[in-house]
Structure formats: structure tokens, C-alpha cells
Amino acid sequence: MPLHFSASLPKPAFLRPHTKSFGLGLVCVGLLAALAACSKHEAAPEPIRAVKVVTVALGNIGSNLEFAGEVRAQTESALGFRVAGKIIQRQAELGQRVKVGQVLAQLDPQDYKLAADAARAQLAAATTNSDLASADYKRYKELKEQNFISGAELERRDSVLKSAQAQVQQAQAQLASSGNQAVYTRLVSDVAGVVTAVSAEPGQVVAGGTPVVKVAQDGARDVVFVVPEDRVAGVQLGSAVAVRVWSSNTELAGKVREVAASADAVTRTFQVKVSIDPKTAPPLGTTVSVLPQSLSRAGVPVIKLPTSALKQEANGTTAVWLLDPASMTVKSQQVVVASADGNEAVISSGLQPGMQVVAAGVHVLAPGQKVTIYQQKTTPAQSASAPAAMNTVATPVAAPVSAAQ
Incomplete structure (x- = not known):
């Protein structure tokens, strides 16, 4: 049977709303939401980076300018028929040694x-x-x-x-x-030497004077290499040159015999010929390293930096990070790289001895950023733990002797 309450009687406590407590809760929730919306999260401070630095000082260049060269005969003759015709036979082969009067090819x-x-x-x-x-x-x-x-x-x-x-x-x-x-339909060698090139085959029709065979004459040998425009002025006739054979690592002495009067039309380089002793000369076509003494840079005082210290600016220039020891901040300094010396860059301008330059991590720094100098951590000595480890090894126990023995 349902309960009926009179209007004059008070309702039970579980049926009366707690109006005051409910309103107070809504106000607190609103204040918390407003505080959460107004508060700003402060960014964590950027950690101070540790960098490796090098002190700028004058040093000596340890490497010399080295060029790749090739051993050739001083005289190479491009032989061809003096008349036109069809080649019916070619006796000469690449690398073959020929004598004076030997038939190299035959026309019809x-x-x-x-x-x-x-x-x-x-x-x-x-x-x-x-x-x-x-x-x-x-x-x-x-x-x-x-x-x-x-x-x-x-x-x-x-x-x-x-x-x-x-x-x-x-x-x-x-x-x-x-x-x-x-x-003249018989091509005869007028020199003794080695065939270094063959330009025609049997069945081919050639005009008079067309090169068919190239013969490197026996005798004097040259080392031929090229130098750029900015170095050709330093190569003087008669200057000494060191020639190093790649295959055997032996070194030969030579002298500059000829320097081209004009640059190559394609490479814009100048050809240089160095005469060497034919008795000790390596085989024709051997690749060698050429070190002109007149272009030697050994002992020249220069400023050198590791290549890891260099960075590329947006405008295409090269720069480094300088460390200010007073404020322990870095700033960008533009430099000019003259050349390379092994794995180091030779700096021609932009730095003075005594400056401190960041040598690693240059791509993660910003102007004015605070840094600390990296200190290499020393690992604890392992010698103290070695005896303890030896003591933990169990000593083998002898087998018990039988009672019957």
C-alpha cells in the first residue's frame, strides 16, 4: 500500500534536497575550471650543452700537393698509310713490341x-x-x-x-x-717500340695519313700529369719532382721537362711532363703519384681546424662557433677555407691564435647559447676488482682416497 504524507508533515530526510551543499559544489568546480584555464605551463629550461673546444694556434702543413700521373714514352708516333685504300690485313696488335722495318698493316x-x-x-x-x-x-x-x-x-x-x-x-x-x-700499301714501322693504340681494322677503308697504329718508341720515359690554373705558375722547368709508384710504393726522382703553354679547352688544366730515368721507369701506362717539390707546402705555418668544426651558413659561407670564456656563450664567426691538410681544414682568414672554437656538435647550437666545456669521464680502475674476482674462483678439491687403498 503506497504511503501518503500530509502537506503539514515534514518529508523524510532522504527525500529533502541538499540545496546549499549542491550550490557550493558547483561554485568550487567553476573556480577550479577558471584557474585551470588561466594558468600557463612554464616551459622547461633548455639544458646547457657540453661542447668540445679547440684553441686556435699556428701549425705546420704536414701534407704536400699530390697529383695523379701516367708513365708514357717521350715520343709516340701515330703511324698511317701514305695512300688511301682498303685494309686487307693488320699484323700489329695492342701491346706488341715491334722492330724497325716490321710490317704493321697491308692495303689492297x-x-x-x-x-x-x-x-x-x-x-x-x-x-x-x-x-x-x-x-x-x-x-x-x-x-x-x-x-x-x-x-x-x-x-x-x-x-x-x-x-x-x-x-x-x-x-x-x-x-x-x-x-x-x-x-706504300704496306705500313712499315720506322721505329722500335711498343704498340700503344690500334685505330683501324681489316676491311676498313682509310684515307691517306689516317692514324692506324700508335707506337711508343723505346728510350726516354715521361710522367704526364695536369695541374690547375692557380698552380701552374709554381711549376718551373727543371724543378725536382718525386714520383711514387702506386703498385710498389717505390719513389723515383724526376725533373720537369715541359709545361704546356695553354690550358686544355675542356678541363682548363695545364699538362706537365716530367722526365725520369728509363732504366728504372715502370711499364708504360703505370699510374703514379707526382709530388712537385716547387709546390711543396711542408713547414708553412697555418691555422688548421678539424672539419667537424665547420658549418655552412644560409648564404653559402663557411663559419665556426667561437666560445666566449667570460659568458660561456657561443657566437658565429665567418672563416675562409684555403685548402685541406689530411682530415683538417686550412683556414686563411677569420681566426686569430688564442681563440677557442667549438669542435663538435656545431649543428645544434644557436647564437648566444650558453654552453659548458665537455670533460671526458674517467672510468674507474679495474685493477682493484681483479684480485677479488680471482678470490671468488673455487679451488678444485682433491678426490677422496678409497678405504680399500
């Missing part, structure tokens, strides 16, 4: 033999005409002595004879030329 000589035959026939005809003109002149000369002909007729016969004799000489020269051309 048939056309030149026919030309020689034609020249020989022309010579025979010219000789016959000359003999006939000579006989006529002799007869007319006798008639002139008997006054049967005039002097003008004799002079005419003399002119005919001289013309016939000239035709004979022309035919003889033509025959000699045709004979020479037939001989």
Missing part, C-alpha cells in the same frame, strides 16, 4: 699495281717517240750540212727531240711515283 695493292703498269707502258711509248725524234734530228742535221734544208727546219726537229726527251722523263717520274704508291 691491286689498283696501285695497275697504275704502275700503266706508267710503265707510258714510259715505253715516250721512249719510242724519243728514239724516233732523235733519228729524225740526226738525219735532218746531215741534210743541213749538205744545204738541202734550211736552218729553221733543223731547229724544228731539235724542238721535237727535246719534247720527246721531256716526255720520257715525265713517264719515268710517273712510273717511280706509281711504284712508290704500290710500296
Whole structure:
């Protein structure tokens, strides 16, 4: 049966709302929300980075300028046929040693033999005409002595004879030329040496003078290398050069024999030739290292920095971080790199001896950032723990002796 309460009677406590407590709770929640919205989270302070620094000082360059060179013969002859034709045979091979008079290649000589035959026939005809003109002149000369002909007729016969004799000489020269051309169909080496290049193959039609074989003559040897424009002025004729063979690491002495008068059209470098003793020269084509003494930089005082200290600026320049010992902050300093010395950069301007430069971690620093100097941690000595470790090893126990023994 449901309960009915009278309006005059008070309601039970569990049915009466706690209006005062509920309102106070809402006010507290609102204040907490407002405080949470107004409060700002303070950023954690950036940790002070530890950096490695080096003190700028003058040092000596330990490396020399080194160039890659190649051993070549002082004289290389590009041999070719003196006449045009089709190559029917090539006896020379790359790397082959040849002698004076050795046949290197052969053209088809048939056309030149026919030309020689034609020249020989022309010579025979010219000789016959000359003999006939000579006989006529002799007869007319006798008639002139008997006054049967005039002097003008004799002079005419003399002119005919001289013309016939000239035709004979022309035919003889033509025959000699045709004979020479037939001989020129054989490419013969006029020097002793080694074949270093082959430019034509059998079946190929070549023009007169086209290089077919290149022969490096025996005798003097050169080391050929190139230098850039800014170094060619330091290479003097007759200056000493050290030549180091890559394969055997042996060093040879040489002298500058020739410096190119103009730069290469493509590489813009200057070719330099160094003469070496042919008795100790390595084989042709050997790659060597060339160290010109006139370009030596050993002992020159310069400022050097490890390459890890360099950084690239947005404008393309090179800079380093300088440490201010008073405030222990860093600032950027622009420098000019002249060259490299091993794994170090040679600085030409921007630094003075005594400055401190950050040597590592340059890409995580900012101007004015506070830093500390990195101190290498020392590891505790392990010698003290070694005896303790030895004492923990169990000593082997002897086996018990049997009672029966």
C-alpha cells in the first residue's frame, strides 16, 4: 500500500534536497575550471650543452700537393698509310713490341699495281717517240750540212727531240711515283717500340695519313700529369719532382721537362711532363703519384681546424662557433677555407691564435647559447676488482682416497 504524507508533515530526510551543499559544489568546480584555464605551463629550461673546444694556434702543413700521373714514352708516333685504300690485313696488335722495318698493316695493292703498269707502258711509248725524234734530228742535221734544208727546219726537229726527251722523263717520274704508291700499301714501322693504340681494322677503308697504329718508341720515359690554373705558375722547368709508384710504393726522382703553354679547352688544366730515368721507369701506362717539390707546402705555418668544426651558413659561407670564456656563450664567426691538410681544414682568414672554437656538435647550437666545456669521464680502475674476482674462483678439491687403498 503506497504511503501518503500530509502537506503539514515534514518529508523524510532522504527525500529533502541538499540545496546549499549542491550550490557550493558547483561554485568550487567553476573556480577550479577558471584557474585551470588561466594558468600557463612554464616551459622547461633548455639544458646547457657540453661542447668540445679547440684553441686556435699556428701549425705546420704536414701534407704536400699530390697529383695523379701516367708513365708514357717521350715520343709516340701515330703511324698511317701514305695512300688511301682498303685494309686487307693488320699484323700489329695492342701491346706488341715491334722492330724497325716490321710490317704493321697491308692495303689492297691491286689498283696501285695497275697504275704502275700503266706508267710503265707510258714510259715505253715516250721512249719510242724519243728514239724516233732523235733519228729524225740526226738525219735532218746531215741534210743541213749538205744545204738541202734550211736552218729553221733543223731547229724544228731539235724542238721535237727535246719534247720527246721531256716526255720520257715525265713517264719515268710517273712510273717511280706509281711504284712508290704500290710500296706504300704496306705500313712499315720506322721505329722500335711498343704498340700503344690500334685505330683501324681489316676491311676498313682509310684515307691517306689516317692514324692506324700508335707506337711508343723505346728510350726516354715521361710522367704526364695536369695541374690547375692557380698552380701552374709554381711549376718551373727543371724543378725536382718525386714520383711514387702506386703498385710498389717505390719513389723515383724526376725533373720537369715541359709545361704546356695553354690550358686544355675542356678541363682548363695545364699538362706537365716530367722526365725520369728509363732504366728504372715502370711499364708504360703505370699510374703514379707526382709530388712537385716547387709546390711543396711542408713547414708553412697555418691555422688548421678539424672539419667537424665547420658549418655552412644560409648564404653559402663557411663559419665556426667561437666560445666566449667570460659568458660561456657561443657566437658565429665567418672563416675562409684555403685548402685541406689530411682530415683538417686550412683556414686563411677569420681566426686569430688564442681563440677557442667549438669542435663538435656545431649543428645544434644557436647564437648566444650558453654552453659548458665537455670533460671526458674517467672510468674507474679495474685493477682493484681483479684480485677479488680471482678470490671468488673455487679451488678444485682433491678426490677422496678409497678405504680399500
